[in-house]
Amino acid sequence: MTEQPNLDPTFADLLTEFPQSLELETRPGFVGMVVLSSTLIDVMSYLRDKKGYDYLSSVTAVDDFPEDKLEIVYHLFKTTGGGIIELKVFTQRDEPVIPSVTPLYPGAEFQEREIWDLYGVKFAGHPDLRRLLLWEGFDGHPLRKDWKEPFFEEDVKPYKSRWPEGKGVRIENLNPYHDNVQYPRNFDPNSYEPDADRSVYKLLESKIPADTGDFKVDHLVVNIGPQHPSTHGVFRMAALLEGEKVLALKPVIGYLHRNHEKIGERNTFVQNMPFTDRMDYLSSMSNNFGYAITVEKLLGIKPPERAEYLRVMMAELTRIASHTMSIGFLLNDLGAFFTPSLYALEERELILDIFESVAGSRMMCNYFRFGGVVRDISEDTLKRIKKLVEDRLPKKIDDLDHYLTDNEIVRVRCEGIGVLTAEEAIAYSSSGPILRASGVPYDIRKVDPYSIYDRLDFDVCYRTHGDVYDRYLVRLDEIRQSLRILKQTIDQIPEGPIMTGKSQYLVKVPAGEAYGRVEGPRGELGFYVVSDGKPNPKRYHVRAPSMINTTSLEKMCVGGKIADAVTILGAVDVVLGEVDR
Amino acid sequence: MNGLGLVKGLALTFKHFFSTYVADIFGGKGSKGRRGTIDADGLFTIQYPEESVVIPEEFRVIPFLVYTLGENGQRNYRCTACGICSKVCPTQCIWITRMKDPETGRPITGSQEFYIDVDKCMNCGTCAEFCPFDAIKMDHDYRIATYTRGETHIYPKHQLGKPLEYYAKIRPMNYTVEEAERAAKAQPRQ
Numbered sequence: 001m002t003e004q005p006n007l008d009p010t011f012a013d014l015l016t017e018f019p020q021s022l023e024l025e026t027r028p029g030f031v032g033m034v035v036l037s038s039t040l041i042d043v044m045s046y047l048r049d050k051k052g053y054d055y056l057s058s059v060t061a062v063d064d065f066p067e068d069k070l071e072i073v074y075h076l077f078k079t080t081g082g083g084i085i086e087l088k089v090f091t092q093r094d095e096p097v098i099p100s101v102t103p104l105y106p107g108a109e110f111q112e113r114e115i116w117d118l119y120g121v122k123f124a125g126h127p128d129l130r131r132l133l134l135w136e137g138f139d140g141h142p143l144r145k146d147w148k149e150p151f152f153e154e155d156v157k158p159y160k161s162r163w164p165e166g167k168g169v170r171i172e173n174l175n176p177y178h179d180n181v182q183y184p185r186n187f188d189p190n191s192y193e194p195d196a197d198r199s200v201y202k203l204l205e206s207k208i209p210a211d212t213g214d215f216k217v218d219h220l221v222v223n224i225g226p227q228h229p230s231t232h233g234v235f236r237m238a239a240l241l242e243g244e245k246v247l248a249l250k251p252v253i254g255y256l257h258r259n260h261e262k263i264g265e266r267n268t269f270v271q272n273m274p275f276t277d278r279m280d281y282l283s284s285m286s287n288n289f290g291y292a293i294t295v296e297k298l299l300g301i302k303p304p305e306r307a308e309y310l311r312v313m314m315a316e317l318t319r320i321a322s323h324t325m326s327i328g329f330l331l332n333d334l335g336a337f338f339t340p341s342l343y344a345l346e347e348r349e350l351i352l353d354i355f356e357s358v359a360g361s362r363m364m365c366n367y368f369r370f371g372g373v374v375r376d377i378s379e380d381t382l383k384r385i386k387k388l389v390e391d392r393l394p395k396k397i398d399d400l401d402h403y404l405t406d407n408e409i410v411r412v413r414c415e416g417i418g419v420l421t422a423e424e425a426i427a428y429s430s431s432g433p434i435l436r437a438s439g440v441p442y443d444i445r446k447v448d449p450y451s452i453y454d455r456l457d458f459d460v461c462y463r464t465h466g467d468v469y470d471r472y473l474v475r476l477d478e479i480r481q482s483l484r485i486l487k488q489t490i491d492q493i494p495e496g497p498i499m500t501g502k503s504q505y506l507v508k509v510p511a512g513e514a515y516g517r518v519e520g521p522r523g524e525l526g527f528y529v530v531s532d533g534k535p536n537p538k539r540y541h542v543r544a545p546s547m548i549n550t551t552s553l554e555k556m557c558v559g560g561k562i563a564d565a566v567t568i569l570g571a572v573d574v575v576l577g578e579v580d581r
Numbered sequence: 582m583n584g585l586g587l588v589k590g591l592a593l594t595f596k597h598f599f600s601t602y603v604a605d606i607f608g609g610k611g612s613k614g615r616r617g618t619i620d621a622d623g624l625f626t627i628q629y630p631e632e633s634v635v636i637p638e639e640f641r642v643i644p645f646l647v648y649t650l651g652e653n654g655q656r657n658y659r660c661t662a663c664g665i666c667s668k669v670c671p672t673q674c675i676w677i678t679r680m681k682d683p684e685t686g687r688p689i690t691g692s693q694e695f696y697i698d699v700d701k702c703m704n705c706g707t708c709a710e711f712c713p714f715d716a717i718k719m720d721h722d723y724r725i726a727t728y729t730r731g732e733t734h735i736y737p738k739h740q741l742g743k744p745l746e747y748y749a750k751i752r753p754m755n756y757t758v759e760e761a762e763r764a765a766k767a768q769p770r771q
Contacts, residue, residue, distance in 0.1 A: 159673050163664035164688065166676030168698060168735075271671035274705035339594060346625045349617070357637035360719070366705045374710060375639070384619065392619055403593045406586030505669040505711040 010051055010085060018043055025088065029298075029512020029531075032073075032086030037098045040089055044074075044104050052078045053085055054426050055442075056105035057517070058526050058543040059112060061119045065145035068093050070121060073528065074101070075515055075543075079426050079440055081447035084515065091121065093144075100126035107429025110551045118143035118261075130199055133254035133580060137192065139184040142259055151175065156266050156536045200250055204240040207248040217242055222562070226255050230333050230566040233576030237553070237569070241562055249557045249565065251550050256580035264540035269295055269370070269507045272540065277364040279542065280578040282325060285318040285355070286520040288368035293450055294516030294527040295370050298509050301500050307372040308452045309493040313385065314358070314367060315518070316482040316489075320393065321351040322521035323475040323482075326573040327400065330472060333570035334413050340404060347396050350388055357381050370507055372499030382490065389486045397479050405473070414469035418556035418568035421466055428552035431545050432523025433474045434572060438466035444519040458485050468571040506535055513539075522546050522573055544581060546574040597623060638752050641706045641719035643699055643736075644675075645743040656742055659716035662692035666708035666717050674701035675708065695738040700730060715759050721751045 011033060014022055021039035025032050035043050047053040053076040062071040070093050076085040089098055100123035102109045112123045113132035120141035123129055131138065140147050151171045153159055161167055201221055208219050225236035234255035240248040260279060264272050276291045277284035289311055296302065303311070328344030352362040358377055359367035367374055404410050420430065425438035435442055443460040445453040461477035463470035511533040517526040523545030530539035549572050556572075557565045601623030604615070608622075617627050617634055627634065644666075648656040667675040680691040709719045720743070727733060749756040 157673055158668040158670075162667040162670075162673055162676040164662070164677070164679040166667065166678045166694065166696065168674070168676040168696060170698070170731075267671060268669075270669065270707070274671050274703060274707065278703075343597070346621075349625070350619055353637075356640055358639070360637075360639040360641040360706055361704065364703065364705070366707070388619055399593060403590045407590050408584060408586050411586075503710070505665060505707075 008083065008085075010047075010053075013051070014043065014046070017046060029510060031513070032088055034088050034090060037089045037091060040087075041099050041101070041104065043087065044101055047076060047085060048104060052080065055079045056101070056107050056429050057084075057524065058515075058528065058541070058548075059101070059108050059115065060528055060539075060541040060543075061115045061121060061143075062530055062539045063093070063119065063143065063145045065093070070096055070119060072098060072115065072121065075526070075528070077448075079442050083448075086515070095122075096120070097122040097124055099124050100129075102126050105429065106427050107548060107551055110547060117141070118259075120144065128203060131254075133257040135254075136199070137184060137187070143262055143265075156534075157268060157271060200238050200252060204238060204248045204250060207240060209247075219247070224562075224565065226252075231569065231576075232329065232574055233579075235569075235574065235576055235579065237557075237565060239557070239562060239565065244561045244563070246557050246560055246562055246565060249554045251553050253547070253550070253576075253579050256576050258581070260542065260581040261540055264542075265537055267537075268505075268535045269509055269537060270505055272537075273368065274364065274366040276542075277366055278577060279544070279581060280520065280522065280525070280546065280575045281363055282575055283318045283322045283521045284363060284365045285314040285359075285367060286518060286525060288365065289315050289451075290516060290518040290520065290525045290527050292368040292370060293518065294514050294529050295507070295509065297514035297516055298512055298529060298531055299370060299507070300510075301371045303372045303500055304497045305494050306376075306496045307498045307500075309489050310373050310377060310498065311368065312451055312453070312456070313486060313489045313493075314355070314365075316485050317351050317354065317385070319482045319521045320479050321348040322573075323479050324348050324397075324400070326521075326570075327404070327472060327475055330468075330567070330570040330573075331404065331410070333566050334410065336409075340400070343396075343400065343403070347393060350392070354381060354385055354388070357384075369499065369503050371501055372497075372503070374503075376498050382493070385486070386490050389483055389490065393483055394480075397476070397483070401476060405476070410472075411469065413564075413567060414472060414571075415467060416465075417468045417560060417564045418571060419465070419467050420552060420556055424552065424555060425466065428555065429548050430523070430552055431549065432519070432521070433471050433478065434523065434549050434552070436460070436462040437470040437474045439464040444517055444524055448517070450516075450518060456485050456488050468567055471571040508535075509533070509537075517543070520545060522575065522578070523549060542578075542581060544578045546572075546576075547579045547581075550574060550579060599623075636721055638754055640721055641709075642704050642723045643702060643720050643725065644697060644706075644708050644717050644741070645720045646695065646738065646741045647716055647718055647745055647748050648742050649745050658691065658738075658742065659714050660692050660695065661690045661714055661716070662688075662695075663713070665711050665713065669707050669711050671705060671707060672701045672703055674698040692738065695741060697736045697741060698734065699725070699736055700734045715763065718748055718752070 018039060021036040022033050025034060055077045057075040057077050060073050062073060070091050072089045074087040091098055100112055102112060103125060110132060112126055113129060115121050116129055117131040117133050118141055151174055204221055220241045222239050222241055223236055225231040226234040236252040238250045238252055239246050263275060273288060276287040279287050324344040324347050328341030331340035355365055356362045358381055359365035420438050422439045425435045425440060439462060441460045441462040446460050458481045461474050461481060463474055509531040511531055513530045515526060515528045517524050525545055526543030528541040529537050532538040556568050604622045615621050617625060646658055646660055648658045651657050662677050662679045664677060667677050674697055676696050677692050678694040679688045680693045682689050706719050708717050
């Protein structure tokens with residue numbers, strides 16, 4: 001494999017620069033390079049500083065049980081556009097420690113914490129290595145292949161107990177306490193003190209300045225959430241305050257955690273599709289899109305033309321629905337209770353009506369399949385989309401624009417708040433409107449086109465101030481661009497089949513790996529799927545844009561007022577179903 | 582910062598407020614029927630239990646089993662207990678026991694028992710999509726609230742069964758297409 005004729009020039013440079021510590025991946029179906037963990041930091045800094053790979057898209061791990069091997073996988077891109085660099089570090093399963101890349105790419109902070117949490121890999125040099133999603137007392141690291149939950153039934157679906165001699169059992173009936181929580185051995189609920197909170201508070205209190213000048217200043221730790229209307233779900237921000245000023249802030253997440261990735265590894269490939277709906281529940285069509293194109297990469301198939309158009313139409317309608325809602329609820333966070341958000345919801349409602357008649361469900365669409373879509377769209381629905389896109393939505397978006405953009409209160413509360421410079425936004429691996437509001441015109445539909453986006457005419461919207469107001473404006477601009485895309489697709493949609501081959505319930509996916517990404521409403525939604533040729537994926541990882549965008553939340557909030565933290569979170573536009581997965 | 586933006590914004594809310602009355606008084610008959618549709622102006626919502634929105638044909642909740650009535654009033658289920666729905670179900674909420682010949686003990690076509698745990702069912706419609714016999718279909722009846730959970734939410738076969746006429750009523754377009762396909766398939770054998 002080392003004699004590849006069309007070897008990526010960056011790979012060739014890397015091999016000459018680090019001949020001892022790098023080798024090409026040789027397994028069939030796999031790409032990228034294997035790095036020795038001792039030289040990982042050198043290779044990463046070389047790539048970042050000399051080669052321009054400034055954007056660390058995702059960090060994840062793969063468990064090769066029963067082999068004694070864990071793989072840590074890094075996906076790197078350039079924000080100026082171009083292909084992927086995939087690096088892998090192999091380590092043993094027992095007490096693994098590898099160097100942290102967080103000092104180089106701060107965007108890896110939460111992702112490395114997630115790997116520690118779910119795989120038990122320690123990262124040397126990580127500033128704050130605690131569990132991210134699970135509680136500190138949790139027993140084991142659940143994404144490891146040999147970890148089993150209480151009342152474990154089988155490793156993979158379909159379960160043998162369902163057919164031909166069916167006997168389903170309710171798990172909670174097996175447990176005397178009617179739950180299925182697992183506690184560590186020797187766990188004593190009376191003497192147990194949750195450590196997670198103490199470590200957060202300790203971390204915050206360590207940031208109290210020693211010298212406060214002539215007069216004494218009290219500092220206060222305030223928890224915003226988890227049950228607070230401004231956090232858009234169950235999300236907690238622990239903030240250290242001096243008066244109204246935020247000195248330090250730590251997001252605490254995981255309240256909605258259900259281990260989506262473990263569920264995904266037990267499901268067959270097709271069974272996973274409805275689960276992707278439930279991740280970012282405001283933009284299920286985009287989630288379907290990302291998962292479908294990733295598995296299609298592994299399968300090596302392409303959907304027919306009509307299906308591509310339908311996919312793009314649905315994804316853009318989703319973007320409009322999601323952005324209108326985001327704008328509406330940003331105003332809710334500013335204190336303009338419900339009038340703007342209900343105006344926004346009216347338009348979203350009409351888009352959901354279209355989803356309902358196309359896919360059968362308003363939010364949990366489950367519309368995409370590998371190689372196409374589930375069902376064709378009727379003439380009638382197409383006419384409705386046309387009417388909505390050409391007559392109603394442009395007018396209503398202009399209304400929203402007139403209503404809010406020049407409003408003095410909105411401007412005072414949003415301008416100059418939560419500023420993220422372009423360099424910071426890239427370093428924190430932000431994506432979507434956050435990144436583009438900071439002056440980086442990075443839109444995957446343009447820099448790494450998928451589906452038919454290379455044929456469609458649209459602009460990448462970006463602004464330069466990097467504050468909350470610019471994020472709002474970028475979303476407004478993107479709605480207009482989505483309408484532009486939709487008008488083209490409605491005019492150009494061809495007749496024809498909507499599925500390549502026949503939709504199968506057991507898809508034979510060849511062994512290999514694929515990283516597919518789409519520009520979702522919240523940013524870069526990436527799926528990393530590894531198949532070993534079995535009916536279930538060996539590894540199924542989601543690069544959740546909401547979660548990675550919250551990495552920079554502390555940076556944006558520190559130095560500002562506590563009331564602005566709520567606005568900043570609103571402008572990040574988190575969906576907790578996706579943050580916690 | 583002269584407050585003009587604020588006034589402009591408030592003018593919009595006033596317009597929105599009055600347009601409801603304008604639509605109701607001058608919109609002629611049927612103006613109420615436009616609420617919640619693309620043509621809506623002003624008030625958008627409808628008064629739920631009294632009115633309800635039109636359900637599109639593809640709308641889906643909880644699967645049901647299609648049967649035809651036999652001569653003696655017995656239910657002839659289309660289900661052959663092939664097990665594809667229970668294999669493809671993402672939440673594994675379907676379980677089936679195959680019918681057995683009482684004399685030989687060998688499995689025969691048809692299901693002895695068929696259960697769906699509707700607490701687990703997530704209405705994804707995958708079972709109906711992959712059923713090769715058009716035997717399991719998604720329902721339209723979304724009023725399924727009950728006072729208890731637990732055993733009452735495991736639907737047995739007789740509760741899941743609905744007549745073919747009901748299916749033809751809720752999904753006329755799909756029904757026509759599928760019946761034509763079934764007829765075409767049955768043709769060469771005769």
